[in-house]
Amino acid sequence: MTPFQSGIIAEASSDALFITLNVNKSEIKPFKNTLAAAPELIEGIQQQFPEAALHASIGLSSQIWDTLDTKRPQLLSPFPHIVGQETEILPTDVDLVLHIRSSRRDVTYQLGTTLFAAFGKSVTLVEEVNCFKYLDNRDLTGFVDGTENPEGEKRKAVALVDDEDPDFKNGSYFNLMRFVHDLAKWEKEDLKTQEDIYGRTKHSNQEYPSAEKSVHAHTKRTSLKDEQGRSLEILRHSMPFASLTEKGLMFASYSKNPVIFNRMLESMVKGDEQGNTDHLMKYTRATTGQAFFVPSNHWLMSLV
Numbered sequence: 001m002t003p004f005q006s007g008i009i010a011e012a013s014s015d016a017l018f019i020t021l022n023v024n025k026s027e028i029k030p031f032k033n034t035l036a037a038a039p040e041l042i043e044g045i046q047q048q049f050p051e052a053a054l055h056a057s058i059g060l061s062s063q064i065w066d067t068l069d070t071k072r073p074q075l076l077s078p079f080p081h082i083v084g085q086e087t088e089i090l091p092t093d094v095d096l097v098l099h100i101r102s103s104r105r106d107v108t109y110q111l112g113t114t115l116f117a118a119f120g121k122s123v124t125l126v127e128e129v130n131c132f133k134y135l136d137n138r139d140l141t142g143f144v145d146g147t148e149n150p151e152g153e154k155r156k157a158v159a160l161v162d163d164e165d166p167d168f169k170n171g172s173y174f175n176l177m178r179f180v181h182d183l184a185k186w187e188k189e190d191l192k193t194q195e196d197i198y199g200r201t202k203h204s205n206q207e208y209p210s211a212e213k214s215v216h217a218h219t220k221r222t223s224l225k226d227e228q229g230r231s232l233e234i235l236r237h238s239m240p241f242a243s244l245t246e247k248g249l250m251f252a253s254y255s256k257n258p259v260i261f262n263r264m265l266e267s268m269v270k271g272d273e274q275g276n277t278d279h280l281m282k283y284t285r286a287t288t289g290q291a292f293f294v295p296s297n298h299w300l301m302s303l304v
């Protein structure tokens with residue numbers, strides 16, 4: 001078993017299930033017992049289906065943390081409320097998230113249903129969203145998503161808390177947003193307009209040269225640097241969901257520092273100093289916005 005929960009770092013999957021839950025406050029003791037047992041339960045199902053690349057992570061929000069009667073991760077706070085000129089992002093925090101992914105829909109289901117049963121009466125379901133890999137990892141707007149994600153060992157450096165918060169080492173700050181797309185509006189736009197909105201080409205997935213990127217391009221608004229000029233990065237595991245009537249993206253990202261995600265979202269919604277916002281937001285609407293901390297396996301198992 002890795003010290004960190006395996007859903008954080010593992011490569012992109014072809015199937016994912018996002019489950020959000022609230023905790024019944026009269027059931028905190030059984031809830032903590034299930035959290036403590038979860039790493040072994042997950043490992044048992046991983047061993048049953050070794051070819052399925054099954055991975056999971058369990059995250060707890062700021063609001064549930066205080067009822068656990070343990071120390072808090074230093075930077076854990078609720079999802080931000082961001083008001084832009086055209087868009088408003090509302091926090092919809094819940095207590096718990098299960099992020100489950102694999103290469104087999106049936107195996108993803110198996111772990112989802114097993115964990116939900118293990119939590120039993122200690123939780124109430126808020127939402128479950130099944131996601132799938134669309135073509136060559138494209139969002140339903142037709143653009144490849146995840147290209148500029150960190151690779152190799154850098155994934156750990158970007159996503160995992162290190163010695164800056166020793167009690168929570170190998171944990172990760174997790175953000176989840178459910179976006180519903182207006183594809184009828186998007187598909188009316190010509191190819192050049194769509195490509196300008198991302199700052200990348202659609203079919204060949206090439207990044208625009210920096211000088212040709214619009215200040216409103218999604219990749220411009222989310223490419224941020226710190227005071228020393230170093231790139232601020234997150235590790236994204238977003239995936240599409242769709243029914244015949246509702247289509248969108250579950251945006252999911254891990255980071256060792258949640259301020260990075262918050263700054264990116266502000267840059268998209270409030271824009272830069274001149275108020276230039278992310279024009280991708282004209283074609284999609286966030287229906288949820290949630291912030292969690294995904295603790296290490298060791299932390300979970302020490303809860304008993």
Ligand code: HEM
Nearest residue numbers: 139143144145146147148179219222223249251264265284
């Ligand atoms: C890049 C899609 C929301 C952060 C991208 C790319 C696509 C995409 C297609 C270009 C390829 C790549 O992954 O590198 C979307 C869609 C969204 C969404 C469809 C919602 C409907 C967000 C949000 C954030 C974000 C909410 C963070 C707050 C990033 C970052 C990059 C990126 C950091 C890489 C930028 C770069 O270095 O070039 N996104 N995204 N995205 N996105 Fe998003």
